[in-house]
Amino acid sequence: MTKHFKTFGVIGAGAWGTAIAQMLAREGQTVHLWALEPEVADAINTARENTLFLKGVPLKPEIRATNRLEDLGTADAIFAVAPAQHTRVTLRALRASLRPGTPVVLCSKGIELATGEFMTQVLKDELPEAVPAVMSGPSFAIDVARGLPTAVTLAMEDAALGTELIQAISTPTFRPYLGTDLLGAEIGGAVKNVLAIACGIALGKGLGRSAHAALIARGYAEMTRLALALGAEAETLTGLSGLGDLVLTCSSETSRNMSLGLALGKGEALGDILAARNAVTEGVATAPVLRRLARARGIEMPISEAVAAVIEGEISVDEAITALLMRPVKAEAVKS
Ligand SMILES: NC(=O)c1ccc[n+]([C@@H]2O[C@H](COP(=O)([O-])OP(=O)(O)OC[C@H]3O[C@@H](n4cnc5c(N)ncnc54)[C@H](O)[C@@H]3O)[C@@H](O)[C@H]2O)c1
Ligand SMILES: O=P(O)(O)OC[C@H](O)CO
CATH class of the missing domain: 3.40.50.720 (NAD(P)-binding Rossmann-like Domain)
Structure with a gap:
């Protein structure tokens, strides 16, 4: 009907x-x-x-x-x-x-x-x-x-x-x-916010556009690993709700998540950034729970892990960057 x-x-x-x-x-x-x-x-x-x-x-x-x-x-x-x-x-x-x-x-x-x-x-x-x-x-x-x-x-x-x-x-x-694929669509939307914070931090710190592009690509890899492990379809992640939204949110200061990362990278305190805005920044609440979820399933999500640690005040922005750069180099297509 x-x-x-x-x-x-x-x-x-x-x-x-x-x-x-x-x-x-x-x-x-x-x-x-x-x-x-x-x-x-x-x-x-x-x-x-x-x-x-x-x-x-x-x-x-x-x-x-x-x-x-x-x-x-x-x-x-x-x-x-x-x-x-x-x-x-x-x-x-x-x-x-x-x-x-x-x-x-x-x-x-x-x-x-x-x-x-x-x-x-x-x-x-x-x-x-x-x-x-x-x-x-x-x-x-x-x-x-x-x-x-x-x-x-x-x-x-x-x-x-x-x-x-x-x-x-x-x-x-x-x-x-x-x-x-509802699950795939919602995973893309939730995870890209956390990755946009990471991209903002990198640009705010002056790490350059090469690092920014690497974060988007490696972030996409960890978003896809999570999605596949939870039962979503790979095609969804290549579409508008996955890659499409990741690219937009990680590339524009109009994004609240990206701009929060930028401010963190420039040395502002998280509490001050949040207190100054009348808008929800979803990645702040999502990062710690995403880390929990990934750890419980044994899924490697180093960029999201680093963002969660910064948001939770466990490490500084500089320590997070060092931790990411010190990770052992490995094959690009490793799945976990
Ligand atoms: N703004 C965008 O461009 C955009 C685009 C796509 C998706 N989203 C998503 O839409 C959702 C809402 O974001 P937004 O940008 O419309 O919000 P916003 O930042 O413009 O406004 C905050 C909203 O939170 C509501 N709120 C605050 N406390 C509340 C409570 N206790 N109970 C119920 N509502 C409460 C406010 O009433 C207001 O509607 C978020 O998940 C965001 O990721 C936003
Ligand atoms: O401003 P953000 O970071 O919440 O992003 C808004 C939308 O989700 C972009 O698609």
Whole structure:
């Protein structure tokens, strides 16, 4: 049976949730956007601007902001865009109102620190009757909100339903490509944030573009090792949600993860960097849990290990660089 997607719910009115709501909003469709902060919902509904998280973008009239998660319960599809560490609690709050079989598209990029779970597992725990999907790829919120061309992976097990959803949400400038490997898509999105911190550190330290390129390539190798060990498909990692997002995030100062690394490399303290920004930097929470996961499975992820050690205050940036450079040289294609 054909599913008609007319009403959407977006959980989280940060930069990305707001950009997704803007992309979804078009004539004849309604988008309910849940904001944690009353002033954000108010500004979107009255001034039609998200003055806290996405300043300067006039928002479409189809977007209705709310502070009540239950207002999203009747949507034909939900986009879950709260930061990874807050995803569980927001999904749980929807349990009483969401219709069974509603697609929930996970858009946050991270691993839950307390449990080590990826977002698909969190969704399964909290809303077992939802249809899971993952949307991930190289996409800065400001680019999508301004209508600049963007392509992402949208992974859903039911390819027919995924195709219908993509037809309902795609525009000439927002192009989701269908996949069925949810795990691969979410691993790419979570791991690239940690690797972007490493790339930022290297550039902030003045190690040069050769070192930067080496970090991207060796980072891609460790991301792929983890993905294959956890049962994801290699093709997913070569796509938009893997290599595509890794390249974007590791190469642009627009990335919060990359810019945090840059500041660390220049000698700023982690606490000061975080205190000065009003934006989530997912790699900071993901790095320690990623290290835990890799160690538990015996997967070698030296770059992520080094980032975790710096974030946890176990070693300095200089010690992390020395540790990486002192690693024994070995064959490039070694798998573990
Ligand atoms: N910004 C981007 O360009 C972009 C692009 C793709 C994916 N993402 C991912 O989207 C997710 C959200 O990032 P963002 O950039 O929209 O956030 P943001 O940094 O713009 O805003 C922070 C968000 O966190 C929310 N928040 C803070 N405390 C909370 C709590 N206790 N419970 C629920 N929500 C809380 C705020 O309400 C706000 O929506 C992240 O996982 C990020 O990796 C971001
Ligand atoms: O700003 P970042 O580092 O959270 O990255 C944003 C997006 O994930 C890029 O695809």
